[in-house]
Amino acid sequence: MSTTPYFAVEQIKRTGHFNMDSDHFHESYEIYYLLSGERYYYINDRVYALQVGDLLFINKNHLHRTTSKGRSSHERILVNFDDLFIEPLLGRGVGELPLYHGESFLLRPDVHEQGRIEDLFHTMLREQKEARSGSTEYLLALLLQMLILMTRIREAKPEPVPPESSEKQRRVYRIIEYLNKEYMQKLTLPEIAEQFYISETYLCRIFKQTTGFTVIEYLNYIRIREAQTLLRETDDKITRIAEETGFDSIAHFGRVFKQIVKRSPLQYRKQNQM
Template sequence: MSKEFESVFFIEQLKRSDPFSMASDHFHETYEIYYLLAGERNYYINNLVYALRKGDLIFINKNELHRTTTKGRANHERVLINFQECFVQSTLDAYGVSFSFMKEPVLLLRPGAYEQGQLENILQAMLKEQKEQQALQKPYLQTLLFQLLVEMGRIRETAREAIPPENNEKERKVYEIIDYLQAHYMEKLSLERLSDTFYISSTYLCRLFKQTTGFTIVEYLNYIRIKEAQTLLRNSTAKVTFIAEQTGFDSIAHFGRVFRQIAGRSPLQYRKQNG
């Protein structure tokens, strides 16, 4: 499979026997489907954490901060899919259908035994097709992905209730801080301001935030700001200097440096590629 093809569709099966936790959250401009074949994992998405067990499937929208960490026994096996909207859109259009969960930040499904079998059959067919690289590989994988999305939609419709995220006192406090960052990212935010707002010492605040998210507060704030800047670059014709100001950066140079660090290209390059 070519690098160009992998940029629009990628599937990988991975088995680990040692403890593994991602160092920090990340986001990307592709949808993600994560299916846990064996073991347990914690899945952090924005300001929530979901406890996954064998057979769980989680769908994450584009540009949502996320990471996985060890939970319980270290052994786990998963299948990961990343795909761009363009890879499946023509198939959706051909059948005249859409899936509402593709507009939501996250969807966690807990399929029954029969449903797990259906999902795993599709995933194994995808992995086999990617490995063998036969003729008409792309349309075949598009068809399999469409089948997978249909199965996910059916499971969601028959689910009795949504699976809630995990919750404890320390995580709740960090979630409150994240909510505050998301509401005030346009402003000049200092550690002292956050410490006073949440009645926590700055030292404990930094340690708690890093332990929970894998980010420093500045790193997380920059992700929020760059994510919003990307939205403005895609959906408006505003000048880059204006966007920098609107997203809380004190200079265009600082904005450009952070944007390139996170997005891997300049703001103007991003606009040109996503306009």
């Protein structure tokens, strides 16, 4: 595990069709703000249609992905930070902030709230670029303001923004629930398709269209996330963990784990075991 506090903020504008292809869960927290355009965002096993001004908080190790909604351009601001960066806040009465509840959620701020949010983001961007003395402390203070503002917006609007819910999407949600429950089994695409009385081709198409993931990609992410928990919290042998998370061999497990986590299971355990 890194001993250097991590914080990054970036603003990017993209034109035309774009689907996120970077890591889909990570050990840092993320705040996503849509400045312009439209996007679909998969999080918490549901898909949301984002509109301008929407603000997402993604907790660490939560599977997520953003995909195109139409072919229009979009612009967003993204903040990532880790536990080490916010460590100075611990013990200072900030336990009600969203990151301490293990949740991810979508907020839909009003116009006035959007103005305050964008001011904070642009101050962060400027401070990161200039990197003057006291920059880390100032960025931490700005982040704390952002998290408090998000908490207040959420408290003022306790009704959550509803996910997309067409018949196709509801079917995919049922498939996702099945995969989350049965990931430890030796699942195959034909077996999953048969379970839901659909063709393998149709299964693959609607799953990718709805979530942005392939079925196998999603299944591997779920399995590896569970394996990470077992590596951190138990002394089980790696061969046993591979078996418990549905992999057909230790070699396959090691290959997929390293592809997703960028470290071997043994390296991950050494760096993260409690």
